Amino acid sequence: MSQTILIVGGAGFIGSNFVHHIASQYPNYKIVVLDALTYAGNLENLEFVKDKIIFIKGNIADMNAVSSVFQEYSPQYIVNFAAETHVDRSIVGPQIFLETNVKGTQNLLEACRKMEIKRYLQVSTDEVYGDLGDHFLNDAPQYFTENTPLSPNCPYAASKASADLFVRSYFETYSLPVLITRCTNNYGPYQYPEKLIPFFLFRAMQNQSLPIYGDGKNVRDWLYVKDHCEAIDRVLHHGKIGEVYNIGGHNEKTNLQITEILLEKLGKPKSLITFVEDRLAHDRRYAMDPTKMREQLGWEPRYPFEKWIDETISWYMEHQEWVDRCAKRSEEFRKQNYDQRKEETH
Ligand code: NAD
Ligand code: DAU
16 A cells, blocks of 8 residues: 655744655655745745645644644654744744754644554754854763763754654653654755855855854764755654664865855865854854764665755855855844844954
């Protein structure tokens, strides 16, 4: 019998890449996408698969909208990407993060509880673990494992950690068949141009300054989005119910390194770099230990950074109109976030 998969938040960056992945790998699945189409959601991202999916516009914070999708399609698999995802927006206005990320997740769990589902997968983030800081313990680098205590620092991370705890509680209390994945920073096509890589590409292509927060030495662990999608697929179909899986590729770079790579590849001068006032509660370093994914599920990253950052840059250069259309939707936020930041020297 054919399976129905409900991909929630499937019109955003990672969600739309995952819809492409499922459509190509599981041609027999019925794919239902539920997405509110916020500023970050975009039907253009699903253009290539539009004949292979059923798209429903709906807000997960609205229980009636969620219930009607579950009643109509009775999905066996549910993957939840839907979230407010930008840390800076969570600092400017945290309320919507509580509504979408926490209440929205709990609505999905409640809908699942009323149905016979096979698996619910919550797409979470390394940010729930907090900050690894600057210092290595006894000179050895530290990594987040699945047992690292949750210690979120910004409202976005707090909302994602709260959602994870609700997911866990539905497993412990109601034996709901849930899984949680926590991934590092993704890069690739269809990322909304307010996140570091597409935002700086967008600015550099127009010879505008690149505002690096603080000293630019914060470290992120960058993974190509297709690697993330393959990892989610592996956990969804083969992961152990009730468990958490950390996803990462040991590809740590400072923000300054990323910026210099982008400028060099675009042939733009380093003089575009400006250091500006730091992000509040700016975590210094994230880095994952993905041993469990490798040893238990045989997953490893397949897309090396050196090649796929080039592919990513080419994609953004070829899709400048897509980028411009997205960027227009967040002019007000850009003013709120950047206009007051003082320049600094480092
Ligand atoms: P995104 O901001 O690009 O997309 C989010 C999607 O969710 C959009 O399509 C949006 O319309 C939809 N959405 C937002 N609020 C909704 C609501 N109330 N109801 C229904 N749909 C709603 O996000 P992304 O970067 O693709 O991240 C997807 C998921 O992966 C998030 O849960 C995020 O926390 C997690 N994650 C992201 C990264 C990353 O580097 N981008 C890394 C690890 C984990
Ligand atoms: O780690 C996973 C997380 O990665 C996801 O859970 C989030 O949804 C996703 O947005 C991302 O969060 P970050 O805060 O790490 O990503 P962002 O692209 O916003 O910033 C990356 C780094 O670059 C961070 O240290 C802040 C810095 N930065 C960002 C912007 C937008 C700047 O210095 N200047 C900027 O203008």
